[in-house]
Amino acid sequence: MSVHLEQEVADFSERRLRLATAITDYADWLDRQHGIDAERTLRLTDIAAGLRQDRLVVAFVAEFSRGKTELINALFFADHGQRLLPSDAGRTTMCPTELYSEADAPPTLALLPIETRARGDSLARLKHMPVEWVRIALDPADPRQLAGSLKKLTETRSMPAVEAIELGLWNGEDETLRHELRADGTVQVPAWRYAMVNYPHPLLQAGLTVLDTPGLNALGAEPELTLSVIPNAHAVIFLLATDTGVTRSDLEIWQKHVHRHTNYHVAVLNKIDMQWDDLKTDAEVQAGIERQAEETARVLKLPRSRVFTVSAQKALAAKIRGDEPLRLRSGIESLEYLLAHQVIPSRRDMLYHAVGREVSALIDESRADVAMRVKRSSDELIQLTQLSGKNRDLIAQTRTALQQEKESYDATAGQFRLTRKMMQAQGEHLLSNLSQDALTEILDGARAAMEGSWTTRGLTQSIRQLSGDMSARIQQASQLADNMLGALEQAYLRFHRQHGLPKMQVPRLDLSAYRNRLKALLDETEAFCRDPANLMLEKRFMIRRFYAGLAEEARKAFDLARTDAERWLRIALDPVMTRIREHKQYLDTRLNNLQRILENMGTLHGRMAQIKDEIGALRREKAELERIAGALAA
Numbered sequence: 214m215s216v217h218l219e220q221e222v223a224d225f226s227e228r229r230l231r232l233a234t235a236i237t238d239y240a241d242w243l244d245r246q247h248g249i250d251a252e253r254t255l256r257l258t259d260i261a262a263g264l265r266q267d268r269l270v271v272a273f274v275a276e277f278s279r280g281k282t283e284l285i286n287a288l289f290f291a292d293h294g295q296r297l298l299p300s301d302a303g304r305t306t307m308c309p310t311e312l313y314s315e316a317d318a319p320p321t322l323a324l325l326p327i328e329t330r331a332r333g334d335s336l337a338r339l340k341h342m343p344v345e346w347v348r349i350a351l352d353p354a355d356p357r358q359l360a361g362s363l364k365k366l367t368e369t370r371s372m373p374a375v376e377a378i379e380l381g382l383w384n385g386e387d388e389t390l391r392h393e394l395r396a397d398g399t400v401q402v403p404a405w406r407y408a409m410v411n412y413p414h415p416l417l418q419a420g421l422t423v424l425d426t427p428g429l430n431a432l433g434a435e436p437e438l439t440l441s442v443i444p445n446a447h448a449v450i451f452l453l454a455t456d457t458g459v460t461r462s463d464l465e466i467w468q469k470h471v472h473r474h475t476n477y478h479v480a481v482l483n484k485i486d487m488q489w490d491d492l493k494t495d496a497e498v499q500a501g502i503e504r505q506a507e508e509t510a511r512v513l514k515l516p517r518s519r520v521f522t523v524s525a526q527k528a529l530a531a532k533i534r535g536d537e538p539l540r541l542r543s544g545i546e547s548l549e550y551l552l553a554h555q556v557i558p559s560r561r562d563m564l565y566h567a568v569g570r571e572v573s574a575l576i577d578e579s580r581a582d583v584a585m586r587v588k589r590s591s592d593e594l595i596q597l598t599q600l601s602g603k604n605r606d607l608i609a610q611t612r613t614a615l616q617q618e619k620e621s622y623d624a625t626a627g628q629f630r631l632t633r634k635m636m637q638a639q640g641e642h643l644l645s646n647l648s649q650d651a652l653t654e655i656l657d658g659a660r661a662a663m664e665g666s667w668t669t670r671g672l673t674q675s676i677r678q679l680s681g682d683m684s685a686r687i688q689q690a691s692q693l694a695d696n697m698l699g700a701l702e703q704a705y706l707r708f709h710r711q712h713g714l715p716k717m718q719v720p721r722l723d724l725s726a727y728r729n730r731l732k733a734l735l736d737e738t739e740a741f742c743r744d745p746a747n748l749m750l751e752k753r754f755m756i757r758r759f760y761a762g763l764a765e766e767a768r769k770a771f772d773l774a775r776t777d778a779e780r781w782l783r784i785a786l787d788p789v790m791t792r793i794r795e796h797k798q799y800l801d802t803r804l805n806n807l808q809r810i811l812e813n814m815g816t817l818h819g820r821m822a823q824i825k826d827e828i829g830a831l832r833r834e835k836a837e838l839e840r841i842a843g844a845l846a847a
């Protein structure tokens with residue numbers, strides 16, 4: 214394994230954890246401020262937990278036998294001294310395989326039987342149903358046992374052709390597949406639908422997740438892979454082989470699943486060793502490979518710099534044997550360099566950018582908060598200094614002025630109570646648009662539209678309805694939130710202008726991402742239905758599965774929209790309520806203090822000393838806040 218890669222992943226992981234610690238410190242800091250902002254403390258705890266659990270997902274996508282598994286072995290697992298995942302001739306992995314590391318669970322290979330495809334449950338759901346999975350303990354100290362257990366990934370079983378057709382694993386009408394039918398009416402199908410490998414490899418422990426997929430031909434592909442897993446991967450490595458070039462099915466996978474649907478992708482032209490030829494000069498061989506790389510770039514419509522030429526097999530062998538010239542010749546280094554210096558940094562920047570923006574906005578508010586509290590205390594101190602040695606009348610005057618201010622403030626706060634009542638009612642209305650009940654109703658409606666019509670037409674209609682219903686509700690919720698925001702801003706401005714409270718900024722509730730997601734799902738559905746390969750009626754099981762995948766994705770989008778709206782409602786109202794209450798308390802305390810001073814002029818100096826202590830404590834909090842802000846920016 215290259216030093217770059219291991220180092221970069223380890224650094225990334227370390228910085229990620231440091232950032233999480235700084236955020237947790239900030240949450241503690243906020244908690245100390247009179248327990249103000251419980252909502253924000255929670256949100257920060259969530260962000261920190263998200264950072265600690267964040268995974269960098271790299272997916273390998275291609276037709277069968279292009280060498281994905283071999284490349285994964287070469288990139289990540291060569292230090293085992295042998296092939297970890299089965300990728301030797303004639304023994305390729307048959308199911309999508311997720312490699313990750315979870316410290317809390319023992320190293321395990323978990324396999325989901327292929328029969329589960331007959332059910333309507335999505336993969337995401339099945340992942341939460343442990344009974345459905347076959348588990349095999351892995352022993353990291355024993356490479357033989359390990360490789361032996363992982364051989365299970367290549368298992369196939371025979372299945373009656375009728376069943377295989379229903380599960381979308383075989384198509385009798387496809388001439389190229391017909392020879393697979395045996396005399397007894399069975400065909401060979403993959404034994405497993407999905408595999409999860411929890412393995413304590415340093416790169417995986419540092420937060421890398423590798424996804425190995427078998428061919429993504431229309432038949433047999435898992436909808437969730439194409440609808441969410443692959444598009445959400447941080448990098449997709451698409452493989453081709455020099456001996457086959459860009460075939461029609463390669464191109465189809467590229468266009469349908471990689472090119473437009475993933476953020477970061479590169480193409481790898483594998484098996485360059487097949488072009489190595491002792492009868493040609495190195496320069497000739499090199500020129501031949503270069504020509505093929507250029508041609509590949511042209512066909513895939515990619516810049517040439519995004520096409521890598523490697524020999525996964527030679528890279529693996531070279532690393533195992535410590536053959537440096539062969540390793541260099543295999544071209545693997547440029548791919549490692551890409552992962553280490555582009556994929557990982559771009560993920561890191563994205564993550565930090567998102568987190569940084571949200572947290573630094575909160576820190577700015579905290580700064581303003583501390584500044585205001587320092588100002589209040591020093592105002593009071595100045596006033597008391599001025600009163601010291603003066604007569605009672607002056608103090609009484611000051612108290613009267615303060616009393617008036619408090620009355621005016623109480624009036625504003627009273628008005629605000631009405632605003633708040635109205636907001637609460639509107640908030641409930643807003644949430645009812647996005648409630649679980651609303652969701653169930655929409656999903657039931659869409660499902661009813663599908664019943665008895667498990668055809669591509671039924672599917673399009675149903676998804677159109679589902680996406681339309683959800684979008685309408687999300688739109689309605691956004692509209693209500695905008696109205697509320699307008700009213701709130703007015704109210705906050707009054708507190709700011711008339712009573713000197715800090716300006717309170719409430720962000721807009723932006724749900725457009727979820728509407729876009731629904732639109733994208735609809736586009737996917739329409740593309741799926743237009744695809745001639747999916748037009749046949751006997752594909753109803755495939756449609757059923759595709760539908761389950763879509764419904765699951767739509768449900769996720771809707772749930773997230775609801776969570777965002779709930780959080781927005783709390784952020785819009787709660788912190789402000791706390792500040793309004795706090796200001797009232799502050800006025801009360803000041804009035805009481807003046808009253809006490811009026812009753813006994815001797816307490817004035819005691820109060821002044823107390824305020825000085827308060828200011829000192831605030832300064833220390835401010836310094837701690839700046840330390841945290843510094844750690845976040847580092």
Ligand SMILES: Nc1nc2c(ncn2[C@@H]2O[C@H](COP(=O)(O)OP(=O)(O)O)[C@@H](O)[C@H]2O)c(=O)[nH]1
Pocket residue numbers: 275276277278279280281282283284299300301302303304305306427483484485486487523524525526527
């Ligand atoms: N000559 C050669 N064969 C390779 C190379 N990479 C993989 N293979 C072979 O190609 C076949 C398929 O590889 P595998 O990794 O299982 O492909 P996958 O289906 O894409 O995962 C296996 O027999 C590998 O040994 C390579 O760089 N050169």
Ligand SMILES: [Mg+2]
Pocket residue numbers: 281282283305306307425426427
């Ligand atoms: Mg494979």
